[in-house]
Amino acid sequence: MFENLLELLKMPFVVDAFLGIIPLCVLCGVIGTLICVNRLSYVAGGLTHGAYGGVGIGVYFSLPILVSASIFTLILALIVGFLILRYKTQSDQFIGAIWAFGMALGIILLELSHGYKADMMGYLFGNILVLSS
Numbered sequence: 143m144f145e146n147l148l149e150l151l152k153m154p155f156v157v158d159a160f161l162g163i164i165p166l167c168v169l170c171g172v173i174g175t176l177i178c179v180n181r182l183s184y185v186a187g188g189l190t191h192g193a194y195g196g197v198g199i200g201v202y203f204s205l206p207i208l209v210s211a212s213i214f215t216l217i218l219a220l221i222v223g224f225l226i227l228r229y230k231t232q233s234d235q236f237i238g239a240i241w242a243f244g245m246a247l248g249i250i251l252l253e254l255s256h257g258y259k260a261d262m263m264g265y266l267f268g269n270i271l272v273l274s275s
Contacts, residue, residue, distance in 0.1 A: 155271050162273035185222060188237040192218045192244025197265045198251030207265070218244060 150156050177186050196214025200207035218240055225236040252262055264272075 154275070155273075158273045158275050159270045161275075163270055184234060184237050185226075188222065188241040188244075189215055189219055191241050191266075194248035194266060195244035195246075195251075196248070197262070198248030198255075201262075202251040202255045211265075214244070 196211030200210030
């Protein structure tokens with residue numbers, strides 16, 4: 143059993159994944175705790191899934207995906223923040239609408255884009271094995 147683990151650790155991408163997951167666990171634990179304590183889990187879910195629209199924009203218009211997703215998510219966060227401050231009693235409805243809008247926009251633009259499409263589900267769930275040193 144341990145021989146298989148040692149064989150696995152000889153592969154550089156597996157070592158990079160193990161080294162990358164350690165700070166990621168600490169960071170996610172801290173941020174996740176802050177999100178839960180401040181009761182913002184639905185906002186975080188809405189923004190992270192809404193970011194998929196930015197991925198779709200990046201692929202469709204051949205833009206850097208990280209930049210397009212970041213800018214799109216920032217715009218969504220500003221809209222959600224404004225709507226929550228203005229209409230406190232209906233915040234869940236706005237967050238749900240932003241969530242659905244971002245996901246739908248991303249799926250539509252990805253389907254309309256031409257050429258090679260990478261594994262787009264990786265942008266939603268990630269892939270620890272693509273970390274580099």
